[in-house]
Amino acid sequence: MGEAIVITSGKGGVGKTTTSANIGTALALQGKRVCLVDTDIGLRNLDVVMGLENRIIYDLVDVIQGRCKIHQALVKDKRFEDKLYLLPAAQTTDKTAVEPEQMKQLIDDLKQDYDYVVIDCPAGIEQGYKNAVAGADKAIVVTTPEASAVRDADRIIGLLEKEEGLEPPKLIINRIRSHMMESGGMMDVDEVTTHLSIDLIGIVADDEEVIKASNHGKPIALNPDNKASIAYRNIARRILGESVPLQQLNDADKGMFTKIKRFFGVR
Amino acid sequence: MKKTQNVTIKGTKDGLTLHLDDTCSYAELKQELNRKLSNSTRVQEEDKLLSVKVKVGNRYLSEEQQEELKDLIRQKRNLIVDSIETNVLTMEEAERLKREGEIVSIARVIRSGQVVEVTGDLLLIGDVNPGGTVKASGNIFIMGSLKGIAHAGCEGNDEAVITASVMKPSQLRISDHINRAPDQISDEEVKSMECAYISENNQIIVDRLQALIQQRPNLTRFEGGR
Numbered sequence: 257m258g259e260a261i262v263i264t265s266g267k268g269g270v271g272k273t274t275t276s277a278n279i280g281t282a283l284a285l286q287g288k289r290v291c292l293v294d295t296d297i298g299l300r301n302l303d304v305v306m307g308l309e310n311r312i313i314y315d316l317v318d319v320i321q322g323r324c325k326i327h328q329a330l331v332k333d334k335r336f337e338d339k340l341y342l343l344p345a346a347q348t349t350d351k352t353a354v355e356p357e358q359m360k361q362l363i364d365d366l367k368q369d370y371d372y373v374v375i376d377c378p379a380g381i382e383q384g385y386k387n388a389v390a391g392a393d394k395a396i397v398v399t400t401p402e403a404s405a406v407r408d409a410d411r412i413i414g415l416l417e418k419e420e421g422l423e424p425p426k427l428i429i430n431r432i433r434s435h436m437m438e439s440g441g442m443m444d445v446d447e448v449t450t451h452l453s454i455d456l457i458g459i460v461a462d463d464e465e466v467i468k469a470s471n472h473g474k475p476i477a478l479n480p481d482n483k484a485s486i487a488y489r490n491i492a493r494r495i496l497g498e499s500v501p502l503q504q505l506n507d508a509d510k511g512m513f514t515k516i517k518r519f520f521g522v523r
Numbered sequence: 524m525k526k527t528q529n530v531t532i533k534g535t536k537d538g539l540t541l542h543l544d545d546t547c548s549y550a551e552l553k554q555e556l557n558r559k560l561s562n563s564t565r566v567q568e569e570d571k572l573l574s575v576k577v578k579v580g581n582r583y584l585s586e587e588q589q590e591e592l593k594d595l596i597r598q599k600r601n602l603i604v605d606s607i608e609t610n611v612l613t614m615e616e617a618e619r620l621k622r623e624g625e626i627v628s629i630a631r632v633i634r635s636g637q638v639v640e641v642t643g644d645l646l647l648i649g650d651v652n653p654g655g656t657v658k659a660s661g662n663i664f665i666m667g668s669l670k671g672i673a674h675a676g677c678e679g680n681d682e683a684v685i686t687a688s689v690m691k692p693s694q695l696r697i698s699d700h701i702n703r704a705p706d707q708i709s710d711e712e713v714k715s716m717e718c719a720y721i722s723e724n725n726q727i728i729v730d731r732l733q734a735l736i737q738q739r740p741n742l743t744r745f746e747g748g749r
């Protein structure tokens with residue numbers, strides 16, 4: 257029996273889909289059997305980021321409405337032998353086509369066969385969000401160090417805390433620009449974490465390579481040298497229960513590093 | 524056996540007091556009250572209105588009965604009922620009073636979009652994040668940062684206060700007064716251990732926590748000790 261992790265944020269455009277793709281990839285690289293589920297019905301794009309768009313035959317709504325079996329709809333990622341699968345969202349209908357109970361049933365079925373079910377949540381707090389959260393055991397909230405994203409993350413955390421059977425959510429701070437944090441033009445990691453008062457599971461630097469990789473349908477986590485890739489791999493290791501220290505954002509920036517160390521209680 | 528008076532009128536330096544016996548029936552009481560007020564012709568004829576206090580002892584009077592008695596007294600003479608005092612409380616009233624006097628403690632973060640409303644005083648152990656709201660019919664004490672909205676005395680209590688370990692609210696409301704944060708706040712300014720209250724000129728004032736001792740001495744409920 258595996259576990260289901262929902263990746264959510266409230267605000268759009270903070271990198272939920274990229275994060276889902278990369279955490280899924282990184283977990284598969286660690287040898288786990290992973291199924292990615294795109295719940296953004298009507299606006300699917302996890303398949304694009306994973307480079308699996310042209311192999312889709314059936315989708316999530318087909319499975320739920322009984323037009324096909326789960327295994328028929330799952331798209332296998334050939335780069336990982338038998339480790340990584342994607343259940344794509346439907347593009348022709350909208351979020352009301354699915355009910356939370358149906359979603360929960362589907363996720364429960366998937367958990368039988370996979371170690372991790374990673375659910376990519378749509379933006380917003382309406383039906384799509386409710387569907388995505390219905391079957392999840394754990395939640396990861398993605399935010400960027402901007403006031404608007406943090407505000408929405410705060411709202412989402414409040415909603416997640418009310419959800420029954422869900423562990424307290426963990427936080428990923430995405431798109432960090434270390435030079436802006438230094439100059440005070442961006443909220444720093446410490447500030448965001450204290451404000452939201454939940455556990456931090458990873459920080460990811462803003463990197464053009466991430467966008468490039470997504471455009472080519474190859475998640476950045478496949479690239480072993482990239483900083484953002486290492487960040488995602490570290491997050492995957494933390495999900496697996498390892499304790500990995502936070503990445504150093506900038507070699508020259510000792511002050512920041514000390515701050516983060518202090519945050520983790522390392523003196 | 525009878526002839527003990529059910530209604531006695533006493534004059535004090537604050538005005539008249541009507542003592543109504545609590546052992547007779549309500550109908551009897553009304554009758555006697557009626558008779559007595561009509562009889563006593565020696566009440567001065569001048570137009571000055573007299574206020575009376577009505578003491579009913581251990582009798583419970585419903586809202587309608589209270590109104591009825593007030594009307595009865597008002598019709599008769601130039602008397603105005605100031606208050607009706609009774610030793611009896613209904614369960615409902617007692618519970619409401621108890622809730623109003625209580626301090627409700629909550630240990631969690633009030634996040635954006637969440638509204639917490641309590642009767643009585645609120646003791647919040649945690650932050651109020653921007654977009655979050657706390658409301659109390661009494662005072663609000665926050666052991667954490669107040670970055671959202673706090674509304675004390677929300678049922679119309681001007682005496683209510685708000686205190687916070689870190690006071691950076693987006694809005695403060697006390698009773699029906701509203702105060703919002705200035706558009707420019709310098710980050711350097713320490714906003715720790717502060718309180719807010721309504722001043723004499725009807726404005727919400729934010730001050731050091733220590734100022735509250737002079738402004739609202741009634742906040743201290745502790746008695747005795749050394």
